[in-house]
Amino acid sequence: MKFIGIIPARYASTRFPAKPLAMLGGKTVIQRVYEQVAGILDDAYVATDDERIEQAVKAFGGKVVMTSVHHNSGTDRCFEAYTNIGQPFDVIVNIQGDEPFIQPSQLETIKECFNDASTQIATLVKPFTADDTWEALENSNSPKVVLNKNMNALYFSRSVIPYMRNKEKADWLPNHIYYKHIGLYAYRAEVLKEITALPQSSLELAESLEQLRWLENGYTIKAGITYMETIGIDTPEDLQRAEEFLKKQSL
Numbered sequence: 001m002k003f004i005g006i007i008p009a010r011y012a013s014t015r016f017p018a019k020p021l022a023m024l025g026g027k028t029v030i031q032r033v034y035e036q037v038a039g040i041l042d043d044a045y046v047a048t049d050d051e052r053i054e055q056a057v058k059a060f061g062g063k064v065v066m067t068s069v070h071h072n073s074g075t076d077r078c079f080e081a082y083t084n085i086g087q088p089f090d091v092i093v094n095i096q097g098d099e100p101f102i103q104p105s106q107l108e109t110i111k112e113c114f115n116d117a118s119t120q121i122a123t124l125v126k127p128f129t130a131d132d133t134w135e136a137l138e139n140s141n142s143p144k145v146v147l148n149k150n151m152n153a154l155y156f157s158r159s160v161i162p163y164m165r166n167k168e169k170a171d172w173l174p175n176h177i178y179y180k181h182i183g184l185y186a187y188r189a190e191v192l193k194e195i196t197a198l199p200q201s202s203l204e205l206a207e208s209l210e211q212l213r214w215l216e217n218g219y220t221i222k223a224g225i226t227y228m229e230t231i232g233i234d235t236p237e238d239l240q241r242a243e244e245f246l247k248k249q250s251l
Contacts, residue, residue, distance in 0.1 A: 003111055003186070004089040005041040006081050007033055008067075008074035009097035011050035015235050020053050020097050022239055025246045027060075029233060032100035034062045040107045041093060047081035073210050075185070079196040082189070090114075092192050094185040098233040100242060102184065109224040110186045119222040120191045121214060123153070124182035126226050130174045137173060141234075143181040143209055145223065153221040156181055156209050179223070182230060185211075195219065 009020040009030050016022070020030035027035075030046060030053060037044045046057045049069040057064040065084050071077040078094045091114055095102060106124060113122035125145055128137055136142070140158040148154050155161065164172045172178070187195070195214050203212040211221060231242050 001090040001114060003041040003091045003093055004082070005037045005044040005093045005095050006078045007037065007044070007046045007095045007097050008077040009046050009048045009053050011053055016233070019233060021056055024100055024239065024242055028056055029100050030057060030097055031060045031062070033095060033097055033102065036100065036102045036104070037095055037107065040104045042089070045081060045085060046097070047077050075210060076196050079192050082192065089189060091186050091188055096183050096232065099230050100233070101231050101245070103228050106184065106226050106228060109226055110184060113186070113222040113224050116222065118220070120188055120219050122186045122222045122224060124184050124226050125179040125223045126182055126229065128173055128178040128180055132173055134169055137178060145179050145181045147179060147223055151223050153215065153223055155215065156207070156211055158207055158209070182226060191219065
């Protein structure tokens with residue numbers, strides 16, 4: 001099977017404008033993401049709507065494709081980018097442009113999901129541990145997912161799911177495995193075409209999670225498990241934390 005990685009990168013961000021071009025350890029955030037992906041997949045492109053990002057990617061020798069400014073999601077941008085690239089691949093991997101510490105092993109895990117011929121869409125989950133705090137579990141910016149016995153997603157939510165009846169909240173994590181969703185997706189090429197044609201669904205609008213649109217329309221989402229933490233950069237404060245994390249890695 002042939003896998004292509006597409007990294008959507010927008011210049012305009014409400015919480016952190018120009019985020020892909022922010023410097024992290026002497027390189028831009030988008031360069032660090034690209035370098036983590038290149039070589040692990042059969043090909044990789046940054047998909048952007050801004051010429052400044054296009055120029056920055058070309059400057060470090062990366063591949064880049066221009067896309068429309070009107071996309072509502074990274075999935076939509078991925079499909080346009082894949083179409084514009086014009087080369088056939090079996091699976092498109094959507095890598096967040098603000099995840100500079102995405103690990104090769106995580107990409108390998110998501111690739112392995114497609115060893116199952118029935119896999120339509122794949123993503124990653126990370127188990128919370130008993131040492132995690134209730135605040136971490138409850139964080140609405142960290143979606144949770146419930147899986148069935150075949151490792152397919154039953155539901156994603158910003159709420160804590162499942163609810164543990166007859167136990168104090170302090171006892172939830174020690175008594176059940178909760179899964180944090182890691183926002184890395186991969187889609188078979190024909191499935192990506194289909195899901196980008198779907199209208200927004202009621203569950204998606206309620207939770208502001210586009211993957212619920214796919215579940216609501218009957219698609220299956222296979223989950224691979226990772227035990228590695230990623231540091232997404234949504235704010236300037238996140239960038240500072242990422243800088244500190246990078247320094248520790250180099251010690």
